[in-house]
Amino acid sequence: MATAWWGDFRIPEGATQYWRIGPLSLWLHRSEREYRLHEQRDSDPFDPRMEASLEPPPTPPEGKCQRFLMERTFPSVRLTPRCADRPFLVKTATPLSVLVGEKATIYVSTPAWVQLESSDARILCTLPTRQPNAAWFGANTREGELCFASATRAILERAELEPRPARLYTMVFIENHAEVPLEVLRFKLPVNALELYHGEHLWTQSVLVERRKDLSIDARVLTGPPGIVADERFVSGAVAKSSDNLFRRTLGALLG
Amino acid sequence: MDWIPQSVYEFFDKPFVVSALRAAMILVLGLMLARFLVRLLQRLVSERFSAQHQMILRRSVFYIINGLVLFAALRELGVDLSVLLGAAGVLTVALGFASQTSASNLIAGLFMMTERAFEVGNFIKAGTSSGTVLSIDLLSVKLQTVDNLFIRIPNEMMIKTEIINYSRFPIRRMDIRLGVAYDSAIPRVREVLLAMAHAHPLILEEPEPVVGVVDFGPSELLFELRVWFARENVVELSMGLREAIKNALDQNEISIPFPHRVIINTDK
Numbered sequence: 001m002a003t004a005w006w007g008d009f010r011i012p013e014g015a016t017q018y019w020r021i022g023p024l025s026l027w028l029h030r031s032e033r034e035y036r037l038h039e040q041r042d043s044d045p046f047d048p049r050m051e052a053s054l055e056p057p058p059t060p061p062e063g064k065c066q067r068f069l070m071e072r073t074f075p076s077v078r079l080t081p082r083c084a085d086r087p088f089l090v091k092t093a094t095p096l097s098v099l100v101g102e103k104a105t106i107y108v109s110t111p112a113w114v115q116l117e118s119s120d121a122r123i124l125c126t127l128p129t130r131q132p133n134a135a136w137f138g139a140n141t142r143e144g145e146l147c148f149a150s151a152t153r154a155i156l157e158r159a160e161l162e163p164r165p166a167r168l169y170t171m172v173f174i175e176n177h178a179e180v181p182l183e184v185l186r187f188k189l190p191v192n193a194l195e196l197y198h199g200e201h202l203w204t205q206s207v208l209v210e211r212r213k214d215l216s217i218d219a220r221v222l223t224g225p226p227g228i229v230a231d232e233r234f235v236s237g238a239v240a241k242s243s244d245n246l247f248r249r250t251l252g253a254l255l256g
Numbered sequence: 257m258d259w260i261p262q263s264v265y266e267f268f269d270k271p272f273v274v275s276a277l278r279a280a281m282i283l284v285l286g287l288m289l290a291r292f293l294v295r296l297l298q299r300l301v302s303e304r305f306s307a308q309h310q311m312i313l314r315r316s317v318f319y320i321i322n323g324l325v326l327f328a329a330l331r332e333l334g335v336d337l338s339v340l341l342g343a344a345g346v347l348t349v350a351l352g353f354a355s356q357t358s359a360s361n362l363i364a365g366l367f368m369m370t371e372r373a374f375e376v377g378n379f380i381k382a383g384t385s386s387g388t389v390l391s392i393d394l395l396s397v398k399l400q401t402v403d404n405l406f407i408r409i410p411n412e413m414m415i416k417t418e419i420i421n422y423s424r425f426p427i428r429r430m431d432i433r434l435g436v437a438y439d440s441a442i443p444r445v446r447e448v449l450l451a452m453a454h455a456h457p458l459i460l461e462e463p464e465p466v467v468g469v470v471d472f473g474p475s476e477l478l479f480e481l482r483v484w485f486a487r488e489n490v491v492e493l494s495m496g497l498r499e500a501i502k503n504a505l506d507q508n509e510i511s512i513p514f515p516h517r518v519i520i521n522t523d524k
Contacts, residue, residue, distance in 0.1 A: 091461075091462075131457065133454070133457060133459065133460065135461040135462035136427050136463060136484065141484075142425050144426070146486055149460075186462075
């Protein structure tokens with residue numbers, strides 16, 4: 001398919017399936033009793049290239065290799081986009097200020113993870129398309145949480161989003177009902193608690209952040225597909241199941 | 257049953273033998289019950305508690321049940337427990353004098369367990385010894401060093417000495433001092449070191465890496481780079497960071513100078 005690099009792929013015995021998903025290249029060779037996976041990453045995280053082919057370029061000598069052994073390999077494998085297994089600490093490239101009584105919608109992108117399964121639904125591995133650096137999110141260096149680090153230009157127009165096969169887009173609604181402007185320098189985006197959909201791009205569920213009059217912050221996941229295009233299809237569930245309360249607690253403390 | 261001699265009947269008919277058999281049965285069954293309950297408890301709490309708390313809980317349950325079983329067995333034998341407790345008091349005083357060191361270790365152990373400065377599995381430095389805590393017992397703390405040695409430190413020493421717990425907080429900071437030639441541009445050095453830190457996979461983006469000039473050395477300008485990392489990456493980072501710094505400086509033609517010495521000949 002031209003728009004999707006995921007789904008079920010038939011690999012004849014002795015053949016190698018190749019995927020190019022943005023910066024990540026994967027070679028999966030199937031033999032009678034093992035799958036052999038080579039992976040390689042380029043430096044550009046926004047690489048737009050996407051390919052799935054049974055005529056792969058030569059396997060690079062460098063890069064990581066893994067072997068998955070079984071009594072007999074299956075003729076097909078499934079590749080699924082997933083969200084990261086940790087939240088992202090997203091820094092805005094320039095400070096944002098949501099004025100008194102205003103609303104804003106920003107689009108944020110984070111790297112996709114890919115999950116490789118055999119056709120009997122056994123997970124072979126889950127890999128990031130780009131390995132982000134870690135970042136600490138917490139009130140101090142004693143209490144907090146390790147997240148992945150990301151930066152955002154906080155795009156305001158959907159038309160400006162470019163097709164990136166290895167990026168997951170999240171729509172963040174920010175509403176400031178308080179009597180003072182809301183400064184947004186960084187925020188935690190718990191992508192690990194969001195479902196993933198496809199429609200034009202890969203979309204996570206949307207997030208609504210409200211600052212109330214009493215200056216408290218409430219945040220919640222908007223259930224269901226993000227509703228950006230008409231025919232959004234469910235792709236994968238949340239990596240970490242978290243309760244709504246937990247989500248509010250974690251996200252609500254983050255803006256600033 | 258004629259083949260069983262009469263004397264055997266008579267032996268098992270004696271009240272003392274019956275009590276002894278009952279006491280033995282209580283002991284055996286009680287010990288089995290204690291082991292069973294400890295294993296059950298281990299399964300129930302293994303995911304909810306830390307290794308340290310699991311160990312304390314296991315031992316507490318084991319010793320309490322064994323104590324009760326022992327009392328029940330002694331009672332079955334007809335031992336007057338009030339006398340025994342009185343004797344135990346006298347014995348304790350005698351033992352206390354005889355084993356002051358053990359007693360102080362014991363009390364220190366109890367204090368340490370309540371203070372919870374470290375737990376089983378933590379990496380600590382106590383005095384001159386450092387290693388992973390294997391167990392915190394009533395008399396001593398056992399450590400495994402990084403070169404796989406076993407160290408036993410008496411609790412009395414542990415409570416008196418300074419303890420550094422490297423595993424207490426999830427992230428840590430590493431400070432690295434390095435000297436560059438005096439003719440290097442300070443903003444350029446800062447830029448190169450920060451770019452290296454941001455590109456390094458083990459360095460956290462937040463808290464942000466910091467670079468600054470901290471001193472004027474005899475032959476070099478001293479910089480300090482402060483980076484934060486997840487504590488489990490300490491070995492990998494301390495091995496790799498200096499190499500990454502050297503490579504970054506070399507690529508940008510910033511030299512780390514050798515010591516310079518000006519020798520003045522006064523014999524002219």
